[in-house]
Amino acid sequence: MTIQSTALRTRDLHLSLSGHPVLRGIELSIRTGRWTSIVGPNGAGKSSLMKALAGLLPYSGKVFLSERDLTSVPHKQRAQHLSWLGQSEAASDDLSVWDVVMLGRIPHQDWLAAPSAQDHEVVETALRATQAWDWRARSLGQLSGGERQRVLLARALAVQAKVLLMDEPLANLDPPHQADWLEQVQCLTSQHTTVVSVLHEVGMALHADDMVVMQAGRVVHQGECADPATHRAVEAVFEHRIAIHKLEGQWVAIPKI
Template identity: 50%
Template sequence: MSLASNQSTAIQVSEVSVLLGAITAVDQVSLKISSGKWTSIIGPNGAGKSTLLRVFAGLIQGSFQTSIFEQDMRQLSAKSRAKLISWLGQSEAINGDMSVYDLVMLGRLPHQSWIGSPSQQDHLAVLDALRQVQADGWINRSVDELSGGERQRVLIARALAVDAQILMMDEPLNNLDPPHQADCLNLIKGLVNSNKTIITVLHEISFALHSDEIVIMDQGRVINQNSSQDLGLHRDIEKVFDQRIKIYPLMDDFVVLFN
């Protein structure tokens, strides 16, 4: 039985505070992230969104406690954590001398021994991940030849190749054109339907409103956490963006307009 089995909470943090230099990036945050759901973290620039996501991933640790499927993150080995959590950082630098296929294969490292060669399962996982982002025709291309949007799709494929129970992505829409943003939305919904837990940091409010839950942050604190359909949450989103946006219902969806 996997660590994730029968758990309703994927990530839980208690009393998290993080200082970056003289700045309190996260200030006394306690919350739970639901398992098998898509949660988006939104808020203005400097709200602490990316820092909190790094806490969730175990990339920032401190005196606070971070639990994954109700187990203390510190009790997990680095390899066990890497199998459970797949990570896509914001504007990641990558080696341009590497082929697309080799870059995505890096996502399979948690499943391999230190001296072992990739297994058939590893190769199948890489090809499937590339197929999901419509990049399976690029396997021999150098990463250095790719546009910004193409690189982002390959980085998403690397995250998918891990086949982790939790996928964390910081600004996954970076450099993606509208059709591929729509593809990303469909991809995330498909992962959730297969019981994966997705956590994204987003600036695109209209995109975030498709999440199951939204966490609003401002000045390092959580202002609200609720269903993306909750009207009170919508009013808090408008408030943290200084009433510069307005969220309106539109048939079975919502539209975000600028004031």
């Protein structure tokens, strides 16, 4: 039996915002080279957990990146190994699409060094993968919400990190581009990249390999998406307002009226 390594792990993770406990003793293990989706009702702590995993919010307890304490990993090295795409990511509207995506290469560049030929190649590949290549000369401010989201995804891909964290990456994406995103994630995991995503779309989240189910700042279940125990946990945290069934070979979440 092959023992799979761990890309991210937490131990007794606690986090408070404005004095209010948001995460309560999270114990989590994210397997390397797999897609893990995080689901739960509003206020469950999903986004806060993602920001803690990315080192963007102060916490107590431990976060381990490839079994190294995250706080001990130098910032540049952390930025090379851990890529982040958050909700409503800030970026200057005056920057060109090309320059926005090139920002993803900064962790790999020397101070004040010009982008290398490899940087240009990686940026082009990321823009083509997200179908944003045709806009490369346009400013970010000229794009629609969905187009902007695809450019920010390209920036995250350009990092070429082995762990990619995405908080609501499907925001503003229409169904065809959601399908493109799904294909991109599956391509990444086939190349042994670890993907962790928070998704409101439970049906899309069920396409992942593994699922973390959260409620009230705690992980109530972690398991494979195909496991009936995972389905029961998801249905329970959504107060049995949805039911998970298999339809044409895929797991789907159907609202219950």
